[in-house]
Amino acid sequence: MQQYFVNGKAENPVTITDKDTVKHMFNVMRLTEGDEVILVFEDGIKRLARVLDPAQKSLEILEKLDENTELPVDVTIAAGFPKGDKLDFLAQKATELGASHIWAFPADWSVVKWDLKKLGKKTDKLAKIIRGAAEQSKRNVIPELKLFEQKAAFLKELVSFDQIFIAYEESAKAGENTVLARRLAEINPGEKLLFIFGPEGGISPEEAAAFEQAGGMKVGLGPRIMRAETAPLYALASVSYALELNAAKGTS
Amino acid sequence: MQQYFVNGKAENPVTITDKDTVKHMFNVMRLTEGDEVILVFEDGIKRLARVLDPAQKSLEILEKLDENTELPVDVTIAAGFPKGDKLDFLAQKATELGASHIWAFPADWSVVKWDLKKLGKKTDKLAKIIRGAAEQSKRNVIPELKLFEQKAAFLKELVSFDQIFIAYEESAKAGENTVLARRLAEINPGEKLLFIFGPEGGISPEEAAAFEQAGGMKVGLGPRIMRAETAPLYALASVSYALELNAAKGTS
Numbered sequence: 001m002q003q004y005f006v007n008g009k010a011e012n013p014v015t016i017t018d019k020d021t022v023k024h025m026f027n028v029m030r031l032t033e034g035d036e037v038i039l040v041f042e043d044g045i046k047r048l049a050r051v052l053d054p055a056q057k058s059l060e061i062l063e064k065l066d067e068n069t070e071l072p073v074d075v076t077i078a079a080g081f082p083k084g085d086k087l088d089f090l091a092q093k094a095t096e097l098g099a100s101h102i103w104a105f106p107a108d109w110s111v112v113k114w115d116l117k118k119l120g121k122k123t124d125k126l127a128k129i130i131r132g133a134a135e136q137s138k139r140n141v142i143p144e145l146k147l148f149e150q151k152a153a154f155l156k157e158l159v160s161f162d163q164i165f166i167a168y169e170e171s172a173k174a175g176e177n178t179v180l181a182r183r184l185a186e187i188n189p190g191e192k193l194l195f196i197f198g199p200e201g202g203i204s205p206e207e208a209a210a211f212e213q214a215g216g217m218k219v220g221l222g223p224r225i226m227r228a229e230t231a232p233l234y235a236l237a238s239v240s241y242a243l244e245l246n247a248a249k250g251t252s
Numbered sequence: 253m254q255q256y257f258v259n260g261k262a263e264n265p266v267t268i269t270d271k272d273t274v275k276h277m278f279n280v281m282r283l284t285e286g287d288e289v290i291l292v293f294e295d296g297i298k299r300l301a302r303v304l305d306p307a308q309k310s311l312e313i314l315e316k317l318d319e320n321t322e323l324p325v326d327v328t329i330a331a332g333f334p335k336g337d338k339l340d341f342l343a344q345k346a347t348e349l350g351a352s353h354i355w356a357f358p359a360d361w362s363v364v365k366w367d368l369k370k371l372g373k374k375t376d377k378l379a380k381i382i383r384g385a386a387e388q389s390k391r392n393v394i395p396e397l398k399l400f401e402q403k404a405a406f407l408k409e410l411v412s413f414d415q416i417f418i419a420y421e422e423s424a425k426a427g428e429n430t431v432l433a434r435r436l437a438e439i440n441p442g443e444k445l446l447f448i449f450g451p452e453g454g455i456s457p458e459e460a461a462a463f464e465q466a467g468g469m470k471v472g473l474g475p476r477i478m479r480a481e482t483a484p485l486y487a488l489a490s491v492s493y494a495l496e497l498n499a500a501k502g503t504s
Contacts, residue, residue: 068475069475069476093485096477097476137477138477139476177497178501180497181501222492223320223321223390223496224348224350224389225348225388225389225390226349227388230348230349233345234349234489234493237489237490238493240486241433241474241486241490241493242493242498245433245472245473245474246433248429248430248433249437
């Protein structure tokens with residue numbers, strides 16, 4: 001069933017005001033009176049709803065649904081600004097794979113330089129991609145998007161995480177292959193995890209030192225060299241596999 | 253260091269004849285006498301080599317390198333033909349993530365219909381993408397590419413696998429979350445694994461039954477609904493995490 005995010009608190013009946021959502025509901029999907037959809041307000045609870053009046057864009061809430069597709073931990077992906085539209089791709093896929101926060105920052109080896117105007121445009125485009133991907137993948141929340149203009153502002157955020165993993169290519173090359181699995185085995189539900197990735201050129205040694213200073217651990221993500229936009233997908237799939245599949249295996 | 257695949261058996265000295273490789277070596281990278289690269293012949297062994305004569309496209313092999321980036325198991329990704337250029341994307345990412353074979357077949361719910369001419373063009377394009385991705389990600393082998401014209405030919409191949417996993421969306425929706433992890437915990441090095449994915453619409457119930465008949469197990473890949481081109485990346489990352497990272501954690 002089609003799912004839509006609705007801004008604000010749950011109300012019944014509800015009138016849809018977001019233009020893109022109205023367009024998708026009534027022009028693309030051509031919903032009519034009695035059609036059912038799932039609405040997710042900002043409380044992250046899925047609710048079954050039925051169209052009351054397509055002209056008024058109004059729906060009646062029928063019941064709460066007990067369906068949660070969120071990872072048991074809060075995962076932030078932070079990527080050095082990559083070239084081209086790779087961040088679009090990364091935002092879509094990271095949303096499908098369960099990230100709670102999708103961040104990007106100007107890394108030492110980022111080739112692109114994005115000023116405030118460019119960052120504003122990027123933010124608008126990425127927000128739409130993330131919202132659409134969150135609806136399609138049946139998420140309970142829309143991942144938070146944050147593009148940092150200055151790296152210093154990103155660095156200030158590091159204190160708020162329980163675990164910081166630095167995807168450092170040199171660690172992978174040196175054969176590091178135990179830190180991530182060891183840490184994930186000890187993680188508690190609800191913990192805040194941050195994975196930091198470089199742009200195409202990787203994380204600079206100075207950045208790696210700064211992230212370590214803030215409590216980060218360098219981790220290898222297997223022996224193959226992944227592109228900047230692929231490594232975050234590996235990390236998210238690993239978190240899901242470790243905490244949603246492998247953990248379930250032991251208890252059922 | 254730049255890595256190139258070279259057709260045929262290892263010889264010393266070696267003359268590069270593949271046009272794309274010649275172009276990349278001597279026009280793009282502008283290699284000159286004495287420059288070093290890594291060459292990988294069809295035996296999958298990496299060898300350090302030094303340019304002897306750029307005009308002759310000749311290189312001298314210096315030594316074998318003890319570097320293996322292949323997964324400990326042989327993983328085949330088989331996808332129902334997806335729309336547009338999603339197979340390009342999938343081929344590139346599956347190569348980075350360690351797949352040994354990248355297959356696609358006309359699934360019941362594939363929207364696209366590819367005739368032999370189209371399949372020929374697709375094969376040429378995908379082969380280049382896969383080769384490039386294998387060089388960039390430092391693989392020891394170039395994944396095999398196979399596009400099946402008929403589903404029947406694909407079905408005949410199923411007998412050759414040790415484990416067949418069916419990424420069936422209905423299983424994920426029903427909360428199936430233990431089969432993959434249980435199986436991966438019992439896997440032996442060198443086993444042949446097949447993961448089957450549907451196109452955008454998913455695997456049809458008839459296909460799921462045929463794959464089960466051939467020994468396939470339906471598996472859920474976490475509670476979120478992934479796009480057709482994203483689910484294979486989750487599967488490959490899970491295999492790597494389970495067999496390369498989580499397994500290493502216990503033994504070191």
